[in-house]
Amino acid sequence: MSTEPQSPEGEHGLPIEPGRRKRLRGQERADMRAKLAKQYAEEGKSIRDLAAEHDRSFGLIRVLLQEADVEFRSRRHRRPKAEGEA
Structure with missing residues (x-):
């Protein structure tokens, strides 16, 4: 009998990578x-806060919010435009 912990299984019964x-x-x-x-x-909460809280990527959180038809807020801390930029 094996005493090694079983890794969780993903799709098709294959183990999920650590x-x-x-x-x-x-x-x-x-x-x-x-x-x-x-x-x-x-x-x-910000997308970055949600990503950190749920231990998921920024991109996944953004996609899930898009799927939920959430209206995104404007960015609060935009960098100032350089001289000559429109």
Whole structure:
């Protein structure tokens, strides 16, 4: 009998690589979308804050918010335009 811990299985029964997460699909993805939309729109959290809090990438959080039809806020700290830029 093996005493090694079993690694979680991903798609097609293959083990998930260390440091990687199972894909968000179906109801789990819908739940995450709703939670993120609420935190972004109602609680005012930034995409970066949400990415750090949920240990997911900035890009994934942005895609999930787009899927939830969230209206994005304008960037607050834009860099000043250089002279001659329109």
